[in-house]
Amino acid sequence: MPRVSDTARPSGPAPGSTTSPTDAFEVLRTFLAEHGGGTPVDYSETRVQSAATLLTRAARRRKLGVSKVYRNHQIITGGGRVVGGFAGHLTSLASDEADRAALSIPRVRGLLTRAGIPIPEGSWFAPEDVEAGAAWFSELGAEAVVKPAFSQDGAGVTRHVRDGETFRAAWENAVSRRGEAVGADSAVVVERHHSGLDLRVFVVGEELVAAMARVPLFCLGDGRRTVRELASEAAARREAHPRLGTHAHDALAHAEASGIPLDEISEDGRPYLLGEDVAAPAGGVTVDVTGALGEELQTLAVDAAWAVPGCKAAGVDLLVQGLESVGEAVVLDVDARAGIAAHQYPWIGRRRAVADAIVQQMAATTRG
Template identity: 35%
Template sequence: MERVITATLAPMPIRLCIVPVHTSLPDAERPIGTFINAHVHPAWDQLNEYPRLTRHIQTMNYGLRQRRMPVHQFQGWYAAFLYNGNIVGGRYGRMTTLVSDQAAEACASKTLTQTYAAAADLPVAGGKAFAADAEAAAHQLLAAGGSWVVKPDAARRGRGVSLQVTESGFPDAWKRAVRLRPRGARSSQEVVVEPFHDGLLVRFFVVGGTSYAAAVRVPLFVIGDGSSTVADLVRASFEHRSVHALLKSTLPSLGSVLSELPDPLTGETVLERGDLRMLQEDGRLTAGGLPFDVTDMVSPALRSLAERAAQSIPGLGAAAIDLITPALNSADGAVIVDADAWASVLIHRFPAFGRRRRVMWELTQMLSLRAQYWDSPRLPLISSSVEDAD
């Protein structure tokens, strides 16, 4: 059984083309390699220093208290927000009542998120969702060649996601996705096979339909110096991050990185001076990724695409929107990948490079307005000129 991502919410379903993507360029010539050479490598010695780390929930609680909205934490993941002695909202994990039930359901499924976006006539990554016992049918997609993504439809934090999968690697990627599917009764149990889009993964944080921050998630890489081994280069990269509390606390082990090196690299490989190699495709912190703030670098069209993606899901008042784009100065070729209503603000509050963005101020501002004007027909506009102070 297979399900093609379609925009069934529109008057006429929109069937998405499934086109395999070939990524035969050297790493330095790929979009991420170009970005690293142009922005990350020149700024390497200017890595931001953050000696202390304040977690997402701590930051939110502080911001709410500043707005005279005390937080009552129940046992487990639930919390209630109070205002003038009344319960005016709450939180489950990191997801707040700015997110409707419908939006939460949409964000819990990769295919449903993209269906909403496609119904709004927005470009999406595309793909097919298959039942867990439909491996043979899913495998047929890869016969066209190219690189693919295999992931649980309900994947979170990258669990079970395999990138740049070819036909030979499909069986292992499929088994991993099936094994690491979320097991909740309300979670989709399907597996998605999606074309791999070679570009920059940009995460936007959108509150109330407006994007307040954007960061490129730069996967783990090394640049050769002509004498050091890959293992030495990774070790030096990790040591360099010790001044940054968030990066230091989320580093993968050196052993796990070396055990997953792409062919033909080994830990003993010595790269020529200036030779850039991507060691991961996954830009998450726990995979060795680096968040690079690009809020002031993204084009208005790209920012608008992220905002429209959030607005396409009814009741999605706050979420991270993930896009893949060939370049930051244009939305041409960009596709919507995911919407995450459980996203942390930490990569924006503590970026590896670039200016920190205090998006929690905007989030708690919206919660405060909901509390004050819950019985009014319309909320007042938020002024973008107000200084944040989370």
């Protein structure tokens, strides 16, 4: 795996370099045609394990002890010393600065900019400064994304904001659904919308240990069955998924509204989108791409995590134009509080034991 690069990068793509809606669909279509053909993992009656359970079991596999010290705060011990600890998704591999950054996209963006990491053009405003936000959006003259400076599971995020009316609705959505954690930034972020493939990667130490693409629910044509049959099968598999199935999604209704010919024989190898958003609550699914990510993108993700002082484990969100090239890629966030269960339970692909990598890094950090 690549190590942290000393090469400086521009702070963002050139103005006007974002892809068009047609290009954006082609990026997604190409990805799904190449990587979406796997059979969704059958988890049967599997129950999703929490981050605490995953970390506890990873520690015990290494013959380490786990003890609760306060509410959800737990420490990992071994050899008569404290190896590390965790509270929810936050681990002792995150410094105070990394924890503060996890609660504020503006703070993360400032750190990324200083490190020369490409980020979207954007600004942020106090919740009551809707007029200032609207003025900045008008000057941007492009589609925007409006979201809380801190939220969970994509709550409060509105993409493809095109006019003043939708901007104000998006602003209200961001304000009403922002995260309530202690110390969370209450600002509203307004940024240029960048089309591309949505990736969540997890970096531990100087290694990228897991990567997944977040895509709308889809099915691939096989040239034999109707689109309705394939869509119904995909919807049923998603409903049975222990994580994704907790979020209801009407795939057939979306397909009908999109004009997809449900009762025609599917075109072999053609992706049919059965949703429009990548977030799990809106019908999104995940595809593990850990082994397919190009070296430049791996290095970009590691560099982004290391741009946050003392951040030795974090989820990194990127928008990319493909899995092989860093061209036009932007980093959206570095989150030391990112969940690890999504990598353990992908829709398609290999399960990644991020918890084991975290515990191993804790042990390596305290070794001496």
